[in-house]
Amino acid sequence: MSDHNNQAVARYRNDFLKEVEEHVEEGEWVKMCMQCGVCAGSCPLGAHWEHTPQKLFMMIRAGKREEVLRSDAMWMCTSCYNCVVRCPRHLPITHIMHGLASYAHRLGLAPKNQPTREFAKIFWDNLVNKGRVNELKLTLALYFKDGLVQGIKNALAMQSIGLGMVKAKRLNPMEIFGGHGLRDLKGFQAIVAKAREIEDKKKGYTN
Amino acid sequence: MAKKEYAFYPGCSSQLKASASNYLTSVNSMCKTLDVKLTEIPDWNCCGASIGYAEGGELPRVAINARNFALAETHLPGQDIVATCAACWLGARESKERLDNNSVLMRDTNEALAAAGLHYKAEVNIRHMVEVLIEDFGFDELKKPVKKSLEGVKFAGYVGCQTNRPFGIDGESFENPKYLDKLVETLGGEAVDSYDQKVTCCGGALAFSEPEKSQKQIRDIVESAYDHGAEMIVTPCPLCQANVEVYQSEINKKQGTKFNMPVLYYSQLMAVAYGGSMKDAGLDGQLIRAEKLNAITQK
């Protein structure tokens, strides 16, 4: 596929667009963009984007598969929905960004060591593990994602906040031993597994 | 006024000893005054939050939300689901809208739910606590139980993102929603209506992964509150509350600012105004103490 990127034959053909429409959450909206750029200007993290949403949509239409899926742009989304409410074509841009990120992640094309990507994975695993998010474990997992030493450093750096939270009874150090969980955790996990199975089958994910 | 009953979806952050546990405390206190009965959806699960997308994908996220709906429909029939957390409300409401408008998604979701013997019937409504307050009570009703006016305290109403977009509350504008200001005034406080960061994103979703970027957002939010003469920030969102409050010290450390702006939930203000104690209002849970409110509870 990547070879095609440089070949006029495939450029501006709809192959990648169709792939996005089929596999990316809300991907069927990409064709509706009219390139006004309001999303690009509305993003609070816009200045950090390599590509703006509207530009990503144009790249998809131009068949730039590799560049799009390897972009770290969609990982900058803070889910603030500014773009969504301003888009004159009602594109669910936030969701398309999530969808593209997810798709790139599942295909293994998303940038390695992308911090948001890693956080998102840890978050989901944390969630599936207990059915509810365990904030302490989530935090620790994050601090230690780059290894033990870095983790201790990270944790120390944020120690005052953590202690404050504990004092304010808004962080429970005992959660490390269990914490909130679902009674029917098994059922919950079965739902997640089944949903994932259905989705993976549809999208052709193998991992 | 007759007792109102709702299926309550507190969300992960509002559990005991979680980051927004004081939100829960104050909501309970507020509801007691307003004679509202909140019954937790039995065995509710996490909404997946927006950050769940990367690993979670679409169907698993929708399915876990649908699990909550199905539980509510089964155990608390006829009651609206009320969420206090912006992310929970948004995640749930978005899931519901997609399910109700997409028969394929509905079929797949119910197939997944069947794995736990559940079924979603598309009967339940999803609402935010603020919607309940405004629509089911209205400002006039909310004013009635006020015992201690918040007079003399200036609040910047910080609405944030997800309580405001894409759905919003009370037909208010996305750029300049006024319901927090109206609520503050209802309680006798002073709303800083020129506050211009009302709907700025706090960067919460990236607080962990992109700290500099999100802290830049927080700095703007706090700075503007100071600039416009606010003494406290009030918000409806636990993620906003936590981020904006928690990271002030971090920003002070890195950038030499002297931020010390209390960040409160609307429910805390109401609990105080309704005569609650510091504990009832969850004020003991503040990292940055809201001394002026503490003082009012002592009156």
Place this chain on the structure above:
Amino acid sequence: MAEMKTAAYLCAGCGLGERLDLGQMEKIAQKEGKMALVRRHDFLCSSEGVALIRDDIEKEAVSHVVIAACSRRAKTEAFDFPTVAMSRANLREGVIWIVAEGAEHDEVRQEMANDYLRMGCAELKKMKLPEGNPNKAGNKTVLVVGAGISGMTAALETAKTGYEVVLVEKSGELGGWAAKLWKRVPSRAPYDKPQDTGVAELAAQVTSHQKIRVHLNSTLAETAGAPGRFKVKIAKESGAVAEEEVGAIIQASGFESYDIAKLPELGGGLPHVTDQAGLEVLAKTANGKPIKRADGGEIKSVAFVQCAGQRDDTGTHLPYCSGHCCATSIKQAMYFKDANPEVDTVVLYTDLRVPGMGEDFYRSAQEKGVIFTKAKVSKVESAGAASRVNFRDLILDEEVAMEADLVVLATGQVPNSGVNIDLPDEDETKSKQVSILNLNYRQGKDLPQLTHGLTDSHFICFPYETRRTGIYAAGPVRRPMDILQATEDATGAAMKAIQAVENADAGRASHPRVGDLSYPIVRLEGCTQCKRCTVECPFGAIDEDERRFPVFNESRCRRCGTCMGACPVRVISFENYSVDTVGNQIKAVDMPDEFSEKPRILILACENDAYPALDMAGLSRHVYSAFVRAIPVRCLGSVNSIWITDALNSGYDGVMMMGCKHGENYQCHFVKGSELANYRMSKIDDTLKQLGLEVERVASYEVAITDNARVATLINDYVAKIVEIGMSPMKGFG
């Protein structure tokens, strides 16, 4: 007509009674104005005041009336006496509202009012109640030239209103370009898909309508005459010539598609590059099945290149945008998507121009998967069995290329407007354009063109105003347009044509002096055959006979008076507007002597813009000098230079000419009037020098109707300048 009996009515209302000595004015009307009846009323426009005048008209046989009250633009419903000649002395907007308040201005205010009354009386005596053009002509058949959508619509709408139609079409069938289309762009909600052209049904209705006679394979060999009495020779391909008499003409001669061969850089001439018209042929052949290339090849990808040979700023191709092509490409992309969604369609555009509800059509195309790319195409070349389109993607900011099985160039519309009559003769023959109308008019064979070969109207408010009365252009010949617009345009043109025949039948002028029953009357015995009137008439109304005398085709005339202004021997006049009606006013002013320090400035103001601006200066109470005397004229083009010399000879210290903007964006409602006036005035310097006068004593101004405050400033500045120059030495010699 009965004896002339004059009457002057002075109004004392609106403060006139308080600010003016009406007793003095009554005497002026009697003695100087020689009015048979002079009456004063406290509130002349009241029903009582109006009844007073009406009674005099009925019982006293008053035939000529001066109303000395407010402006001729005010109280028109009250002072509505169609059976008498009437002049209005503007004492309110023209005097008391603009002269400074206070007793120190009483004298000049009174003098100004007295003069306007004198002028009103003087004008009146030279006026006649217009009786209508005696050469009126009553043929009410409408000729429609061209049987495309525009022509057929015009014909049918005219016939449906009850008028006979002659429809001339040069080809062998009805339908024009639209008949060559597979589908058309939608014209109704929900604007989401191509729609049947409806051409066949329209043609069937035209063919079967009892009031429409169709001449196929025919062109106009000659068009002569005027509204209500056009005579046309219709030449058949066979050589036969039919003659028809018609009352008005609608020219719906359409367009040609810009020649794709002129666009080699965009692949014009390559086998798999076509224009939009070419694609319609392929689509018709496919008849709803997947479209194939001309060589029968399968099409999996199509690129549409917008603005091909249009919006060109190099001077090589069409400079304008043809308006419809974006929507047409969208429609054509849908041909492919509707037959097979797997075909890739890309529209390469710089500005996507689908105004109005076209936005829905655009959205619908996106929903169907048509891809839109903001791009500037540089080159289209052959690439094996396909074509390669090289372009700059303006969003991605890079030079790229794509390949497509078929490339469609959105080329523009070139109007079939016939001969450009404004080109010198030798250029005209070179241009090889064939005349559409073959008018035998002195000023040329076809409608004058506005720009880029288009016969559009120059007027925003009056889109049907061509410079040939009774001949209306409709459809893409006058402006690039789509079918929806052409249909609307043709219906409007039918309305105008019907109006033209009705006006001709009644002997009335048409727009903008619609209803005017006056018409140019020429004293041929005084004519020197100088041809100025025939050359300068903005509407080509005047021809020449075999002895080279002017022939006034009254129903072609718009009554602007440009001919009257042009005539060096002053033999052209209107019953109620002539060299004398204005000349007499100029001379009626009481001229103070050289030592009075009271200069007199004559203002000749266009009655449509400058005069209302003066009026509204009054309404807004902008104060200006009481030394001016303003006379409204139909158009500055009607100003005869004798008025200027008469004024200077009789001691006026200056003349201000106030007319509309001229030049490219002229605002003159008679097209060339203000321009001609400007030209003529540029020659007046010699006259001034002969008289030993400073050139500043005649000044021309472009005044817009919005210049309410500005006219006051202009006047005051000019008066100051005249004071500086000094009084005219001509006083007392007049």
Place this chain on the structure above:
Amino acid sequence: MTASIATSQTILVVGGGIGGMTAALEAAECGKQVILVERNPTLGGRTALLYRYFPKMCHPTCGLEINLKRLKGNRKLRVMTQAEVTAVSGSAGDYTVTLKLRPRYVNKNCTACGDCGKSVAGEMANPYDYGLSKIKLAYLPHAMAYPQRYVLDPAIIGTPNAEKAKAACKVGAIDLDMKEETVEIKVGSVVWATGWKPYDAAKIQPYGYGRFANVVTSVEFERLADPRGPTGGKLLRPSDGQPAKNIAFIQCAGSRDENHLRHCSRICCMASLKQTHYVREAYADDAAGPGKSTIYYIDIRAIDRFEDFYKKVQEDPTVQFVKSKVASIKQNASANLILHGVDTEGYHRYAQEHDLVVLAIGMEPEANGIKLPADMLVDSSGFIEGSKDGGQFAAGSAASPTDVNRSVQSATAAALRAIQVVHRTAAVEEAT
């Protein structure tokens, strides 16, 4: 009153703007009986509030003057102002139309001398300046108003102010006892020329109209540029009355937007291009240098021969084009506006400061606020397509977003369609 003026061969034109006046005049000049009803106290509609037209830069009041002259001279045409259609019943060729006539409190004696205006205290926002100036409660709408008669605002009826006005009038023109009337008329055909209204700019929240003083709409900018407008033609910004010299024009303000108006309003690109001329002319002789215009756009829709006009503006070095839908506007301490967005041609992020922002506001059908007869067909934006029975038509910007030129074409066509209906009626009556 009803019986004498109307038969089923009469054409009713609803709306007295350029479209309605044209439809009425074209039909009347063809010899038809026409009634022209206008909701406001004056004819002229929105075009009377424009300073100049594109692409000629000529003055709308010039055409209005001609049309008024045509109208004054035509006996077939009857004008009713302050008249609103409240119901239409019947069918093509035989409609009964109910009109609500609001009182003017000034009768035809009025000479527009202005004494009443001078006498009354109190002012209101001048609707003929889009509220940018004040007008007395006894007023002449504007210099070109027709009928040229004063109006009393209903707010002063029953107050001493009204009595003052009455006392000031020397010609007995003020009649405080006028009442609202309802009349029925019989007409054969109806032309709806109800026109358009500017989209409510406050709804476009990111642009801060209503919150930021120096964000104005394009129609308001016309008033600022007009020498007869609130600033005497100077481009002064509302916040502090200082000259605006660095002006942003934001295209598609409300148009082409699913959140607001779905359609493209057609005129706005040309209107902004035109308004850059105002900026250039306003500072042509300014020693401090020329004014600057920046146009933020998605597509410049200068269709057909308007392209010439666009090209000329492009050649002007004081005008800049940025291909971007502005995302949001913030106001700074000096009441300047910071426009945030991204130029999508290539991707250039900007935070551009301007001293005035003009929103090229979209056209919404005025009929969206009018109760139309039940069988009227309208499109998804509320533009009128006509009645199902074929006896009622739309003209001008009631039918689609149009400029004046197209509006007049459309009105001319609508006049013919209306004539066809009453001709049919006449033919039927003659036959029977």
